[in-house]
Amino acid sequence: MLPPSRRDFVSLTLSESGSYTDSKQWHRQSCWRKWKQLSRLQRSLILFTLMLLLVCGILPNCLVEKKKMRQLFPVFLFLSAESRLEAVREAFRHAWKGYKNFAWGHDELKPISKSHGEWFGLGLTLIDALDTMWILGLKEEFAEAREWVARALSFDKNVDVNLFESTIRILGGLLSTYHLTGDSLFLEKAKDIGSRLMPAFNTASKIPYSDVNIGKGTAHPPQWTSDSTVAEVTSIQLEFRELSRLTGDPKYKLAVMEVMKQVHKLDGKQDGLVPMFINTNNGLFTHQGIYTLGARADSYYEYLLKQWIQGGKAENELLDDYLLAVEGVKKNLLKKSTPSGLTFVGELSHGYFSPKMDHLVCFLPGTLALGAHFGLPADHMELAKQLMETCYQMYAQMETGLSPEIAHFNMHEGSTQDVEVKIADRHNLLRPETVESLFYMYRFTKDKKYQQWGWEILQNFNKYTRVPTGGYTSINNVRDPANPNPRDKMESFFLGETLKYFYLLFSNDPNHISLDKYIFNTEAHPLPIWPQSE
Numbered sequence: 001m002l003p004p005s006r007r008d009f010v011s012l013t014l015s016e017s018g019s020y021t022d023s024k025q026w027h028r029q030s031c032w033r034k035w036k037q038l039s040r041l042q043r044s045l046i047l048f049t050l051m052l053l054l055v056c057g058i059l060p061n062c063l064v065e066k067k068k069m070r071q072l073f074p075v076f077l078f079l080s081a082e083s084r085l086e087a088v089r090e091a092f093r094h095a096w097k098g099y100k101n102f103a104w105g106h107d108e109l110k111p112i113s114k115s116h117g118e119w120f121g122l123g124l125t126l127i128d129a130l131d132t133m134w135i136l137g138l139k140e141e142f143a144e145a146r147e148w149v150a151r152a153l154s155f156d157k158n159v160d161v162n163l164f165e166s167t168i169r170i171l172g173g174l175l176s177t178y179h180l181t182g183d184s185l186f187l188e189k190a191k192d193i194g195s196r197l198m199p200a201f202n203t204a205s206k207i208p209y210s211d212v213n214i215g216k217g218t219a220h221p222p223q224w225t226s227d228s229t230v231a232e233v234t235s236i237q238l239e240f241r242e243l244s245r246l247t248g249d250p251k252y253k254l255a256v257m258e259v260m261k262q263v264h265k266l267d268g269k270q271d272g273l274v275p276m277f278i279n280t281n282n283g284l285f286t287h288q289g290i291y292t293l294g295a296r297a298d299s300y301y302e303y304l305l306k307q308w309i310q311g312g313k314a315e316n317e318l319l320d321d322y323l324l325a326v327e328g329v330k331k332n333l334l335k336k337s338t339p340s341g342l343t344f345v346g347e348l349s350h351g352y353f354s355p356k357m358d359h360l361v362c363f364l365p366g367t368l369a370l371g372a373h374f375g376l377p378a379d380h381m382e383l384a385k386q387l388m389e390t391c392y393q394m395y396a397q398m399e400t401g402l403s404p405e406i407a408h409f410n411m412h413e414g415s416t417q418d419v420e421v422k423i424a425d426r427h428n429l430l431r432p433e434t435v436e437s438l439f440y441m442y443r444f445t446k447d448k449k450y451q452q453w454g455w456e457i458l459q460n461f462n463k464y465t466r467v468p469t470g471g472y473t474s475i476n477n478v479r480d481p482a483n484p485n486p487r488d489k490m491e492s493f494f495l496g497e498t499l500k501y502f503y504l505l506f507s508n509d510p511n512h513i514s515l516d517k518y519i520f521n522t523e524a525h526p527l528p529i530w531p532q533s534e
Contacts, residue, residue, distance in 0.1 A: 084455065084506035089136050091462065091472075092129075092499050095490065096141055098470025099125055105152060111471030112488035120161045123153060128169050128496030130177040130186070131525055135513065136503055150185055155193050158215035163200045163208055164232035166193065168523040169492060171239045175246070176525035187246060194243045194252060201255040205283030206262065208233055208255075227277040227286050233259050235299035237307050238521045245530065260307070263300075264317055270348070271331055272324030274300055289350040293329065294358030294406075299522045301325050302367050309374055310519050312532050322371070326380065329364075334383075337409040337418040342393055343386035344409045355409040359431050362391035362403075363522075366437035369444050373515065381444070388441050391434045392453045394419060398478045401460035402428045421479060427487065429474045430465060432497035432524065439505040443515060454505045497524035 103116030174190035244253035268285035276296035304322035368384035406425035476485035518526035
């Protein structure tokens with residue numbers, strides 16, 4: 001908890017010009033210079049709109065109410081695409097400055113205390129951010145990170161790592177960076193960590209343990225259970241399949257596809273929806289009767305579709321399971337809120353519906369849109385648009401403009417607010433899922449509103465989570481703009497995912513990481529879609 005003065009944490013706002021400054025200073029800038037910077041088309045559209053407003057008698061009110069003016073003229077219309085991209089680069093540089101100064105080579109930055117946190121002791125933030133730096137064109141930062149990988153990164157350590165997290169962040173990050181750069185250093189490191197994770201699959205059921213000691217070559221479940229989460233054991237396939245393709249060694253792909261085969265035939269599903277846990281001893285689902293698209297199950301559904309796409313749309317069993325699951329969501333988990341009629345995805349527990357929706361579920365609009373892009377039913381895109389609106393409202397209806405970790409939706413007649421947030425759920429961890437889906441939606445629809453929504457979210461990250469000495473911090477209370485109560489932690493996925501998706505969202509180049517050539521893993525690391533000949 002910070003002292004009352006909170007001198008180590010200030011709120012900054014990203015101004016319309018793309019620089020960080022006081023709002024009063026922005027008003028003093030030359031309007032004429034801004035007008036001249038607009039294209040002829042932009043100026044014509046603005047003049048035309050002003051004429052309409054004058055005719056309709058709306059203009060006087062709009063001049064009085066700045067908020068309405070901003071609604072009529074979305075901020076992003078006044079910024080060039082390059083200005084928006086540079087705003088993301090600046091945010092990355094600021095986050096990187098904090099990491100470099102206070103947490104270099106460590107897993108996570110603690111920006112408030114100017115220190116670091118350790119999880120595996122493998123430089124998670126740095127590895128997670130490698131391909132982001134390459135995509136953003138940050139050559140200097142990338143070069144210094146590559147030097148650290150070459151000189152300091154070693155997996156020969158007596159340390160337990162989580163199979164899932166190590167796969168999506170480290171293995172996925174190294175494979176992606178290899179493909180983007182062609183630098184064999186990253187492939188060699190990927191081979192090293194991939195082989196060290198393989199002991200996790202040495203179980204009687206072939207369902208992997210959750211934890212691996214990468215130095216000793218041993219693996220085990222958590223101390224409190226013999227279960228693994230379904231999401232974790234079914235969301236490592238993209239990475240290990242790709243490692244087999246690059247090395248020519250089938251053992252990696254065989255191990256992870258055995259998991260998918262077993263999950264495919266298991267009892268305990270409901271209309272394609274899976275429970276959250278699976279036992280590593282007998283290979284059966286446990287804690288049955290609870291179905292969610294949130295934590296512990298979410299990326300199972302994501303990877304069904306993405307494996308099908310990665311493999312050239314040839315593995316029909318994966319597609320069948322995905323399509324069945326989407327229908328299961330529609331039948332069991334999809335509801336409308338009151339009073340606005342927002343479409344949301346709740347949870348089912350032993351037959352009882354709960355209007356609880358994790359922010360993690362906001363991966364779903366993007367995944368549905370991706371499937372529609374690859375020829376799946378058109379109503380998947382319609383559902384994606386509805387859910388995208390809901391995920392945006394999870395931000396817009398909060399006082400800070402930032403989403404809580406978990407929202408509950410009202411379904412009772414007479415409700416005045418769609419979204420309610422319990423006190424324990426009011427934190428924001430700088431998560432990427434909504435920005436991720438905004439990226440997919442803009443890529444496939446070209447609707448500028450998705451860029452505008454993303455721009456609003458980026459501004460609010462800068463206003464409430466940016467730390468002046470470097471870095472961004474998760475916060476405890478999205479409902480208190482006066483005191484969001486920083487948690488003093490910058491997750492590696494803020495650089496690995498959130499800022500990367502912001503950048504790609506604001507880019508108008510559909511060939512910049514083309515979605516017809518790359519598939520993103522669940523940590524936003526792009527891996528190639530395999531040629532049909534393979």
